Amino acid sequence: MSILDINKIRQDFPILDEKINGKNLVYFDNAATTQKPLVVLDALANYYGHYNANIHRGIHFLAEKATSAFEESRTAIQQFLNAKYKEEIILTYGTTDGINLVAQTYGRKFLKEGDEIIISTLEHHSNIVPWQMLCEEKGCILRVIPIDDNGDLILEEYEKMLSEKTKFVSVVHVSNALGTINPIKIIIEKAHEVGAKVLIDGAQAASHITIDVQTLDADFYVFSAHKIFGPTGMGALYGKKDLLNAMPPYRGGGEMIKEVTFEKTTYNELPYKFEAGTPNIADVVAVKFAIDYINGLGKANIAAYEDELLVYATQQLSEIEGLRIVGQAKEKVSVISFVLDGIHPQDVGVILDQQGIAVRTGHHCTQPLMSRLKIPGTSRASFAVYNTIEEIDKLVAGIHKVKKMVL
Structure with a gap:
């Protein structure tokens, strides 16, 4: 269990209060760019x-x-x-x-x-x-x-x-x-x-x-x-x-x-x-x-908490039928790339965005890697210290909705 007060940390990031399509923002695009705390702003x-x-x-x-x-x-x-x-x-x-x-x-x-x-x-x-x-x-x-x-x-x-x-x-x-x-x-x-x-x-x-x-x-x-x-x-x-x-x-x-x-x-x-x-x-x-x-938060504390998010998200996403996690390295940071059978990553991103969930889709500026993996791209959820278990649950529910709408 993390020693960090995640609710307090979330209050430091004003963008997390934004509404996207009428939904609370769930920001899982941290590998592209992280949000900024008030002290930086x-x-x-x-x-x-x-x-x-x-x-x-x-x-x-x-x-x-x-x-x-x-x-x-x-x-x-x-x-x-x-x-x-x-x-x-x-x-x-x-x-x-x-x-x-x-x-x-x-x-x-x-x-x-x-x-x-x-x-x-x-x-x-x-x-x-x-x-x-x-x-x-x-x-x-x-x-x-x-x-x-x-x-x-x-x-x-x-x-x-x-x-x-x-x-x-x-x-x-x-x-x-x-x-x-x-x-x-x-x-x-x-x-x-x-x-x-x-x-x-x-x-x-x-x-x-x-x-x-x-x-x-x-x-x-x-x-x-x-x-x-x-x-x-x-x-x-x-x-x-x-x-x-x-x-x-x-x-x-x-x-x-x-x-x-x-x-x-x-x-x-x-x-x-x-x-x-x-x-x-x-x-x-x-x-x-x-x-x-x-x-101030402590990098070791941040890493430990993000690892909790990674483990939980990996377990939950692995249970979704037709979802395959791409990249199962022995040592990982809090990034999960995945593909859904029969559904283009861009469609995944668009439908999740309608639910207020921001993920990255495509080749992630790694086209040679995608060629090696024999896929056009992935959907990528990447977590930071201000993310929560509850948000991962929203992602899981969102993916189930994607499957219902597309398949």
Whole structure:
């Protein structure tokens, strides 16, 4: 039994009081984006209402206050990931931006024709396309770790792929489509044995799993704020200091420079070398409040409660005739993808929405994974700490209604 007061937590999220088609909102689309607590909403309003100013370049009161709040968020992210140095945290526009930054800087500088990059079958398109683009440009070879029918990576096949040709490995920590938790510490260790660098896509892991980049020995780790109860359009890239120093700038403009003449430009120190232009200041400021909110609840407490939801939902959904859960990995976060015999996932989503229940349908930006599973897509219910057992019961009842209406 959870030690968290879920009813009290729900009061922190005003959107949960919304009515959808006259029904109380049941929000089960947390893998796409989480809802925002009042402390985050208030932080956004407070910034714009009381100290809106551009950062780093001003000496007036508002600029200094905004700069301080902005850098406090960088420190909060450093602690959230247990990075060794504050300057190892590059503020980005999200996970996708972070992956592209690494591909277009480290990849362009250090990878060459014939080098091999390894990803996995479980990847989101954001961790496939940047590497495909790099391979096309540099003549690198993209290799893919297969999965078994449960949605677990086949580590034996991964180990067979590794060689002196392997220069980079980029894998997801948690599958957004299936909820699979990958054994990334082993993946990193094996990659390092052949001298390869590793990036971990932590978009789905950040809200569920305690992350320690030093213990993992990750070379790069990326995540998005909007998956951890924070704002959209903001995320972070962690990179080991020596690697970031060796990488060229990603974008040119203000802030990332030290001195500019028409003849030559010299670049700023870390982390600012990678942060060109006026950043997404308000959303960066607000992410600290999201992290503080998570820390206040305790990540272990959140994970334990979400696991209760996952176990209960798995049991209840498994009893529905004609429903098949897709992805039965040994280690999972609170995500359930499913298909219903004879019913298209989109029809499931539409009819559930009529009942106020929000789920995600389709391929979840994992088309290669869906091809491997030989399905066009799934319906996906993903749970957060503000969800309840009663809401899962509504989902079950809703699915029975779907079957009655369609079959």
